[in-house]
Amino acid sequence: MLNGELPSETATRTMDIALILHADHELNASTFAARVIAATLSDLHSAVTGAIGALKGPLHGGANEAVMRLLLAIDKAGADPAVYVRNMLAAKQKISGFGHRVYKTEDPRATHLRRMSQQLGKDAGQTKWFEMSRAIELCINADKKLNANVDFYSASTYAMLGIDIDLYTPIFAISRIAGWAAHVIEQLDDNRLIRPRAEYIGPVYPSPWIPVAERL
Numbered sequence: 705m706l707n708g709e710l711p712s713e714t715a716t717r718t719m720d721i722a723l724i725l726h727a728d729h730e731l732n733a734s735t736f737a738a739r740v741i742a743a744t745l746s747d748l749h750s751a752v753t754g755a756i757g758a759l760k761g762p763l764h765g766g767a768n769e770a771v772m773r774l775l776l777a778i779d780k781a782g783a784d785p786a787v788y789v790r791n792m793l794a795a796k797q798k799i800s801g802f803g804h805r806v807y808k809t810e811d812p813r814a815t816h817l818r819r820m821s822q823q824l825g826k827d828a829g830q831t832k833w834f835e836m837s838r839a840i841e842l843c844i845n846a847d848k849k850l851n852a853n854v855d856f857y858s859a860s861t862y863a864m865l866g867i868d869i870d871l872y873t874p875i876f877a878i879s880r881i882a883g884w885a886a887h888v889i890e891q892l893d894d895n896r897l898i899r900p901r902a903e904y905i906g907p908v909y910p911s912p913w914i915p916v917a918e919r920l
């Protein structure tokens with residue numbers, strides 16, 4: 705449906721595995737958002753819509769698109785991938801597809817996506833995206849002690865499947881909707897409004913009141 709061709713067996717299996725790997729992942733940001741919305745007794749559609757909003761951010765599921773845009777930028781510049789990302793690190797920029805709030809070792813999903821990215825590249829005789837990704841990974845591992853997360857090799861895997869960049873994060877959403885829905889059902893099974901408290905850490909005494917006309 706994406707490109708008018710029947711996918712190969714490897715491509716089909718790759719997409720199946722990618723969808724399985726993305727289906728659920730505990731209380732990640734989008735799932736937490738879905739549960740917060742469900743807990744107000746709003747409806748499933750609203751919970752999923754809110755979750756999609758959280759997912760699209762580049763610190764969450766939007767990272768897979770950002771990784772591919774980085775690979776394309778390096779390719780366009782004809783740059784050495786390691787030099788390119790070292791310059792980004794020197795400019796205090798984050799490298800999408802690395803780091804994780806929970807995993808301090810390799811994200812186990814990245815292990816499968818790395819293998820699939822390499823295999824698809826080999827099968828197609830186009831190893832550019834995999835090799836570029838691997839060079840970046842080795843550099844970030846060595847310099848920052850950060851590991852690839854699920855989004856890093858999703859990018860080159862989807863590129864090798866001939867999928868448009870704009871669809872990378874929607875593919876994540878298509879899969880994760882199973883997890884969001886399961887969490888919403890679980891939330892509703894024993895629901896209580898999710899309402900954290902905030903700790904005020906501002907000035908203890910009220911600031912003097914200044915009339916509006918006298919304010920800068």
Ligand SMILES: CC(C)(COP(=O)(O)OP(=O)(O)OC[C@H]1O[C@@H](n2cnc3c(N)ncnc32)[C@H](O)[C@@H]1OP(=O)(O)O)[C@@H](O)C(=O)NCCC(=O)NCCS
Pocket residue numbers: 762763764765767797798799800801802803804805806848850853854855
């Ligand atoms: C996922 C992520 C948001 C986790 O954030 P976190 O747990 O809050 O980690 P922090 O942002 O506190 O990072 C800790 C340190 O590692 C650095 N770091 C973390 N991820 C980094 C990355 N991808 N590239 C460069 N540096 C990174 C931070 O700059 C910080 O360094 P500092 O202590 O010198 O300031 C973060 O790793 C990130 O932004 N990754 C890139 C986006 C991404 O791939 N998201 C998908 C996640 S599955």
